Amino acid sequence: MTVPQTVVIRGARAGDAEPLGLLDRAAWSPLHAVLPPPSEPYEPFFDERHRPAEYLVAERAGLLLGYVRVARPTPLDSNGHVRQIQGLAVAGEARGQGVGRALLRAALAKARADGATRITLRVLGHNVPARALYEAEGFVVEGVLPGEFVLAGAPVDDVLMGRSLS
DSSP: OOOOOOOEEEEOOGGGHHHHHHHHHHHOOTTTOSSOOOOSSOOOSOBTTBOGGGEEEEEETTEEEEEEEEEOSSSOGGGTTEEEEEEEEEOGGGTTTTHHHHHHHHHHHHHHHTTOSEEEEEEETTOHHHHHHHHHTTOEEEEEEEEEEEETTEEEEEEEEEEEOO
16 A cells, blocks of 8 residues: 655745746646736746745645745735735646645644734635635635736636634
């Protein structure tokens, strides 16, 4: 009997930039992306606005399977108690294995550890799988920007979701 290897969630490291960039490009989908598909030359995955300390990664046997970015929504002190999920991606071969849920739960724990009492995110209205995951983990719809984006010629809602961390 073969025992499946455990998925480990850990903080991202600078050396993860290339595999995360490849994973991010491979995971691109009109289901969640408001930007066109990535093209050459590729932008670096990490930069001064997207630091490794804001990311958690999922790996199994040294292979990166996904990531989540948890950051402050603004630099303002008045909302320093809030963290925002600003990206979550899972490699195609790892979907349906609980990797996204594990990353989301780790993001909640990271936000709590950072002292946050609330967490928010934005998701496209037509991204039914992601919305179902977020709702299953306690997020509720707090607002909708109808037709905020036009993707492939069709209007798509921007759905704002959030939850308490207490």
